[in-house]
Amino acid sequence: MASTGSTSKESVAVQIEPKTGISFPFKLDDGMELVAVGLRKKSILGLGGIKVYGFGIFADNEKLKEVLRLKIGSKAPSKPTKEMYEAVLESDVGMMVRLVFVFSGVSMGMIKKNFDHILGVSVRKLNGGRSDQKLTAKVFGDAxxxxxxxxxxxxEITRLPGYILQTKVKDEIVSKVESELLCKAYFHMYLGDEAFDVDAKERFGQSLLSLF
Incomplete structure (x- = not known):
């Protein structure tokens, strides 16, 4: 679903995440484009399925197109494949996940604790079963x-060229970490085998098919 939203400069096209009503612009000032929206649910204090945040995944589609053609070829597969997702995860193409919170009873301390756990699981999965707590703790820096x-x-958590993971909290940069493992592990949570929102992962895959 698309509509228009306003900025101080001009009206911009947006997509609405249907389960939260949160809007995400189709294009950012730096040129990255929206490729999928989704929802993160979490069991909190014994309450299952609490809507914590809506998210939008943005990417440099021109660079992604180059990566896909190099890794997959010029002909689009009939459906999204694991190889396509792996090509994206292993690249250093600019990508960003914007999290917009809908649940108000959250502190940064709670987010850090949760991220240390779930990102730690992703790191172990991609790192031969070895954890790296110091690395995962760097995502939110000194926030x-x-x-x-x-x-x-x-x-906003962004993968910058050179495998740099940058985190912004309320428009303030709180960390920049150069780590290929951390970049891959973070986006693996959204595009890997156990993605937070399977529908969002599928929409991302369909968007990749359109790039061929």
Missing amino acids: SDNIKLTSGSII
């Missing part, structure tokens, strides 16, 4: 545990 993430608060 204060006391930061309150109310409804509408935004976190």
Whole structure:
């Protein structure tokens, strides 16, 4: 579903994440384009299925097209394949996940603890069963545990060329970490075998097919 939203400069086209009503622009100022939207649910205090945040996955589609043609070839597969997702995860093409919170009772301390766990699982899976807690702890850098993430608060985690993972909390850069493993592990949570939102992963895959 698409509509238009306003910025201070001009109206921009947006896509609505249907389960939360959160809007994401189709294109960012840096040229990255929206390729999928989804929802992250979490069991909190014994309550299952709490909507924590909606997310939008953005990417440099021109660079992704180059990667896919190099790794897969010029002919599109009939459906998204594991090889396609792997090509994206292993590349250093610019990508970003924007998290927009819908659940208000969240602090940065809670987010750090949760990320240390789920990102740690992803790191172990991609690192021969070896964990690296120091690496995963770097994602949120020195961001204060006391930061309150109310409804509408935004976190952006971006893979920059050179395998640099940058984290912004409420529009403030809190860390930049150069690590191919960390970049792959982070996006693996959204595009890997046990993706947070399977439908969002599928939409991402369909978007990749359109690039051939």
